[in-house]
Amino acid sequence: MLRSVLAALTPPPRVVDWALAAGVAVAVGSGLASFTTGTRSGAWLFWLHAAVGLSLAALLAAKLWRVRRRVVDRAGWDAATPLSVLQAAVAVAAVATGLFWVLGGNVPLWGWTTLNLHVGLGLLLVPLVVVHLRARYHSPRRVDADRRAALKTGAVLVGGAVAWRASETADRLLGGADRRFTGSKPVGDLSAADTRGGDFPVTSWVADDPDPVDRDAWxxxxxxxxxxxxxxxxxxxxxxxxxxxxxxxxxxxxxxxxxxxxxxxxxxxxxxxxxxxxxxxxxxxxxxxxxxxxxxxxxxxxxxxxxxxxxxxxxxxxxxxxxxxxxxxxxxxxxxxxxxxxxxxxxxxxxxxxxxxxxxxxxxxxxxxxxxxxxxxxxxxxxxxxxxxx
CATH class of the missing domain: 3.90.420.10 (Oxidoreductase, molybdopterin-binding domain)
Structure with missing residues (x-):
């Protein structure tokens, strides 16, 4: 019964595939753009990123369910399959770390927060998707672009938006109400080990780490x-x-x-x-x-x-x-x-x-x-x- 319901709600395979590619592009683009947004006027970028990310979770689940037998049966693997498996693993990890962060979780790893890891996985996903498209490219078909497919795809996007609102509510119930619209949390929640010279972390962008400046010569x-x-x-x-x-x-x-x-x-x-x-x-x-x-x-x-x-x-x-x-x-x-x-x-x-x-x-x-x-x-x-x- 459940399988038939899910099959009825899932968009056609090629629509799912192309929606996944488009979703990754929107998620990465909105995520990068949000790095330069610090005022409420740009909050829509973060909302878009979250809603699309949760929609990707549903689309990814549909994709993995469809190809599960081909992955389990090693006899059916070809040269592109290992890369496809890697791409799927990175995609799942990117979605999972983003959701974990939204729900108030954080597990620092070598000085990286879970949000850093989420960003890194998202960026890694881009070249993997491009290579995957080259190996598994299928042009969209006119038969897939019907009204029913559009309604199903729209339902997935609406579901992502609803899930995002639900995650916001869950975050508040779990004590994450201090999280800003950007997704950032108060430093106390991060258990920062390095707070030299102040009660907030010492961080630098990429590789900026100069020797102390000579004040007398500056x-x-x-x-x-x-x-x-x-x-x-x-x-x-x-x-x-x-x-x-x-x-x-x-x-x-x-x-x-x-x-x-x-x-x-x-x-x-x-x-x-x-x-x-x-x-x-x-x-x-x-x-x-x-x-x-x-x-x-x-x-x-x-x-x-x-x-x-x-x-x-x-x-x-x-x-x-x-x-x-x-x-x-x-x-x-x-x-x-x-x-x-x-x-x-x-x-x-x-x-x-x-x-x-x-x-x-x-x-x-x-x-x-x-x-x-x-x-x-x-x-x-x-x-x-x-x-x-x-």
Whole structure:
């Protein structure tokens, strides 16, 4: 009885196969795009990713049930079968780790969270799907694209959306209500072993891991499309951080972990400021901290920004860099302190970018140059992948 019901609900084989390929493409694309989304306006990306991922689980189950006999019977294997089995295993693991994370689970592995593992498996799945399509390619048939097939496929997608909402409810019942819309959890849930210089993890994007910066030799340069370049020593920048990084009397109002609007408090005329902002790391954790330092807008005002300037690029001592539109950059902070304490090396000392609404990898550490530019910097995407490699 159950088998006949499932057969009646399952789309035709080729529809399942092509829906799986399309689902993987959408899931990977939305997942990568979500890495650059830190405000509620982009929450739909995470919702799409979750709903499609759960739909993939149903489609994958239908696919595996259909081919089970061919896999079990080794006599029917051909040269492409081992790769197909590997692809299926990776797909199952990718879906399982994503669901495990959503339901509040996390098993750190060699410094990776379960979310990191989920992302890695998703990226590995892309070339495996491409090679699998080349070996098992079957063109869609007109007979498969009928109304019944469309309704069945739509039902799977709707089921994925409903399952996602159910998983959200289950997450809350299991105590995961503090999870942000990005999927990130408070650092306390991650049992981070490395919290040097602060009560949140020390992480770096890819291979960025420089030696501690010599504070006495360090200089912050503001250059590019400006009227007058600035060269500030550590005392110039640190003085502002000390003025703004103190106790409650200097602090702005508390900021919600999901708020798009940071709370800040500026010391009039001196360039010093505090900013309550959420650092949301793509490793799957977030923390709300009070940052003290220099408002980037004050630095730009001192240097004088050209009328046709469009972007501000923040460059690390490692060569790592990220750019923000001028208007957004003005509201950002170059932090020298966090929680009233001087930044540690791991957290980006002498100065790091604090960019509310951006994900953690865009908060450039060990900043030594602020460059005002007339054009964007598409090469920054490549630099994020190779920075830190000798």
């Amino acid at each position: 200089t912050l340069t503001v250059a590019g499309a400006v009227d007058a370049e600035l060269a500030l020593g550590v005392d110039d920048v640190d003085r502002a951080g000390n003025a703004a990084g103190g106790g409650d009397e200097a602090a702005g109002a508390d900021a919600s972990a999901d708020s798009d609007e940071p709370a800040d408090d500026e010391t009039a005329g001196g360039g010093a400021a505090t900013l309550d902002a959420t650092l949301d790391c793509t490793s799957g954790w977030y923390t709300v901290q009070r940052w003290g330092g220099v408002r980037v807008g004050d630095l730009l005002d001192r240097a004088g920004v050209a009328d046709d300037a469009r972007f501000v690029r923040f460059v690390s001592v490692t060569g790592y860099r990220w750019s923000l539109p001028v208007a957004e950059a003005r509201e950002a902070l170059l932090a020298t302190h966090v929680g009233g304490d001087e930044l540690s090396h791991g957290h980006g000392a002498p100065a790091r970018l604090v960019a509310p609404g951006r994900r953690g990898f865009q908060w450039v550490k060990w900043v030594e140059r602020v460059e005002v530019r007339r054009r964007g910097d598409p090469a920054q995407w490549l630099v994020t992948l190779i920075s830190g490699f000798d």
